[in-house]
Amino acid sequence: MLVDSHCHLDFPDFAEDLDGVVSRAGAAGVGLMLTIGTKLHAFPAVRGVAERFPNIYCSVGVHPHEAENDWGYAAETLIAETHHPKVVAIGETGLDYFYDHSPRELQQKSFRAHCDASRRTGLPMVIHTRDADDDTISLLESELAHGPFTGVIHCFTGTRRLAEACLAMGFYISISGIITFKSAADLKQTVAEAVPLEKLLVETDSPYLAPIPHRGKRNEPAFTRKTAECVAGLKGVSIETLADVTTANFFTLFNKVPRAALLEQAA
Template identity: 45%
Template sequence: MTNTQISPNSQFPIVDSHCHLDFPDFDGQLDDVIARAAEAGVTRMVSICTRLRNLPQVQAIAETHDPVFFAAGTHPMSVAEEPMTSVDELVSLSKHPKFVGIGETGLDYHYTAESAEAQKESLRIHIDAAREAKLPLIIHARAADDDMAQILREGYANGAYDCVMHCFSSSAELGRAALDLGFYLSMSGIATFPKSQELRDIFATAPVDRILVETDSPYLAPKPHRGKRNEPAYSAHTAQVGADIFKLSYADFAAQTTANFDRLFAKAAQWVPT
């Protein structure tokens, strides 16, 4: 079991807006992981399905644990290996009461540039589904800033939709393009790394009412847990850095990012346990 240092700010609720609780790293440990999250003040989390074939496992986690919601899509790095989804399929899946976002989708030319055209097609399908389902689009972007900005703008010109740039670590230009469309930037553990000052400077120029916090766990553990398996409880460490970036108290930053999450993920905010 991972030994989690509980945040001294755990009385202030925050949200882990992006994690992967179905990954093998958490096998047999979910009860403990979710309990540690609650102790750290993380009252809700969104577990992301990156391959639609894995949706039953992700959905079951959300159905079993009240604090967990889920989203689904085809990750850009998996597009070449997965059947191309459709708008109708994604919209149909979105009817589940705890299904709160479309994706993650996007473009990744760093690892999978050879599937760029299929990634673009998949991204456009997810944009149309997000618009039709009236749920936020969850974007993964790596080494594809120009194409990403162009497709997001083109999609918006065809009709408004909501969106978050998950684990944002791209250029200031892509960040500004997203913010200009009314989108959100999500802060991960990368923002806590010593060499990420340029990224922290980009976040500092964004409106604080467009910022979310996430872990992307089990990846990208923030300081002081860097190099270890990440988990939702560690959102508190990233949130502390976020508070410092925006010169806010932890309490105020936690309240602001929670309000931001509730505005963007309105379906999660409205959900009531049965």
Template identity: 50%
Template sequence: MLIDSHVNLHAPQFDEDRDAVIARARAAGVGLMVEISDRLTTFEATHALAVAHDDIWCTVGVHPHEAKDAADLTAATLIDLAQRPKVVGIGECGLDFHYDFSPRDIQAAVFRQHIAAARETGLPLVIHTREADEMMAQILREEHAAGPFKMLMHCYTSGVELAKIAAELGAWFSVSGIATFKAAEDVRAVIRAMPADRIIVETDCPYLAPIPHRGRRNEPAYVGLVLEKLAEIRGWSADEADRITTEAFFGLFDRVPRPQ
């Protein structure tokens, strides 16, 4: 069974054919998808997708790009929304210093509220980090010292040192279509060093379509291509990659029941 741990099916790119995209994913063998919340204003749409489909679950959170519009966000709000059925994670949240769409201090403050919510609920934290390795490492170390929490370094493309620190703190890592890109050897080098029992796969659709679909809209149906590349990078057989990433997924998203 294929699992896509990070989809954005609520995105407008799917407005014309969302049901067909979901059907294609199932036809490709995708048995579970986690629909990711990127802002509270679209959480109702995100949650509705999960409620409407037995094989879709969801998270609640605010992407760092949107942090400026949620500067007053509290952990209590996230904790309250996380009580809804089929919410299995907190995020996507974190730091993005590449675009700086939100002020860095606000990104950090909003991120810490997500961490508090993850700690309180026991739900895994879905972390976005881009060109913010030093501050991300500082925040993760400080917050982990205040009390442990489960975390996923989603679509990890940051540096070796941050990966090492996150791994030491018990983080999981997800691999995306970027691993298939010709110029992404630095990403593949980090993937080779990730803890084997804490690696999962994702599409991050509609973004980051793997080769041979690069440059076009990504879909959950393509997650098998990511898994194939991960197997190649790690020297695993297809069956090993499937088994290892499936076990890692359920170890992280432990509110998602295993299909019978």
């Protein structure tokens, strides 16, 4: 079984055929999905998707694009939502200096609040970082000095230095369909050489970033398999081994997800 560790099933792109999307995921061997919060005012819809399907869980958080407008930077706001059994992670959060849709100082303030919520709840963080390697590393190092927490660098496209620094801090690395692109030579080398199997996850980030041969179309969780096949080839293992390892990694990291969910999907 595969797990899509990062998707956005509350987005309008899926409004017309969500049942079909979930059904096709299952047919492709994708038995569990984590749908990700990006805006607090939209979180009820994210949670609603998780409540509707037994094999979907969710996170609560504020994307760095929304850091300026969406909330008051209080960890308690996030923590209040984590008592729900389907809320298993904090985020997505992080830093995006490519688009700079929110001022950088507010992105950092929001990121630190998510770190606090992760530390206080014990739930892992889902971290977005783009063109912000130095500040991502330094912020995580400074926050870890206040107490431990863990998480995943999702849709990893950063430098090998970023990967190695985050791995050294105990974080996982999640790979999206970008790994299948012809332009991803550096990323492929980093995954092949620097990211151990026991720290890897796979994801779609759907509806974005559909892998080859679906590039240019709406992405969906069923396509996790194409990414997993590419990663398996880079790591020199079978798709079955890659699926087993990344699924085990998912349950280790997102340990609020009951392992009974794995048995239910395998039955």
